[in-house]
Amino acid sequence: MSTPHMETTFEFPSDDGLPGLHDLFNSQWVWRLFCDHFGEPEDPPESIQPRYINYRPGSRALVGYVAQWPQGDWVLEEQFAVELSAGKPERVFRYPEDPHLPGLQLAASPIEAQQLISKYLDISPHQVRVEVMRYRPGTRAVLRHIISWRRAKPGKMTLFARVMPPARIERLLTTVSLANLSGFNLPKIAGVWDEGGVVWMANVSGETVRTAIKKDRAPDTGRILDGLDKLWHAEVEPNAGHPLDVAGGFKMTDELLSQVLQTDKALELLDQIKARLRPFSMTWRPTHPAHNDFHDDQLLITPEDELALVDFEETGPGDPMMDVGNMLAHMRWMSHFNRPQKAFKAYHDRLRSDSLARFGWDSKELDLREAYSIFRLVPGPFQGLQKNWADSAEISLTLAVKALEGQP
Secondary structure: OOOOEOOOOOOOOOOOOOOOHHHHHOHHHHHHHHHHHHOOOOOOOOEEEEEEEEEEOOOEEEEEEEEEEEEOOEEEEEEEEEEEEOOOOOEEEEOOOOOOOOOHHHHOOHHHHHHHHHHHOOOOOOEEEEEEEEEEOOOEEEEEEEEEEOOOOOEEEEEEEEEOOHHHHHHHHHHHHHHOOOOOEOOOEEEEEOOOOEEEEEOOOOEEHHHHHHOOOOOOHHHHHHHHHHHHOOOOOOOOOOOOOHHHHHHHHHHHHHHHOOOHHHHHHHHHHHHHHHHHHHHOOOOEEEOOOOOOOOEEEOOOOOEEEOOOOOOEEEOHHHHHHHHHHHHHHHHHHOOOHHHHHHHHHHHHHHHHHHHOOOHHHHHHHHHHHHHHHOOHHHHOOOOOHHHHHHHHHHHHHHHHOOOO
């Protein structure tokens, strides 16, 4: 049995709870596992690329892979995943059969999707075309359903199917009702399949605020603060929605970084940040309804020049300063890892000064929340298995220190 090529540049410290962790980056072991479960293909792939890891030290690791078959100018791909859980045998699955996303297999099939749409959206499409927009094994998927039907004049409709663990459906529907209290437009929910964990949402046209910043046509920060302010001061039932878990987010990030970071400098920075953020995270409490994951890639500017909020699944009891702090964290992050750097830096500074002037907040409290949000971003390059993730982590920790100290 020939073994496809796999880059094995990912070296992590040993994990006593997951002794097989290193096997996830052993091409022979991964390929043998694939063939044992699905059979050896007549034409094996040229390479297997690990693309994503969901890792909880000592308890669970899930790696998503892409098997690739070059075909001239094209590359055929197949996605699969291997999941390790402490004390359990490994589990292997491939798209669209995902045990954590029971509705994905049907939603990803044009024929089955057509039947689902007829049942749960009360429309009778002639044809459905399915495009995969995003897939994270075991976590979520976003599919584009392009629906056409026969009439005197043929028509088309585009919907986005969000696929998630079914237990999250009720929470999502609650967040929709809360997010609708903001000053932003939201995509309409067209249908829900509770048991499958699928929600269909209307398409919203436009460019993200992140793209607009890059092109020097970002909206005035006051418009963004107006939309958030309406949510923060909306009248809602006590404890409506799922509250932001600041302490849990800190603990999860701390455990991961403490396990995977290896250089003395990175570990020193981590200790410096933890000394400030641990007391903050332990004492933080929600005060207002808030978005809880607000940043520039969640907002679209529509062709009518309206602001539309396209991701709102964390909305619930939170903290206005944390919403702004998270946006500032993304701006600071983008100003170091993307271009044009000056544009993101300028927008960061403008949003910070406008927020402090408008709401009379304590600047040090806002700095704490920006630093916390940067800290939560640090694992991103590791989770995406980027080759330079360790360098990125060190730079990001430095950014968090600067935010803590109120430095530009």
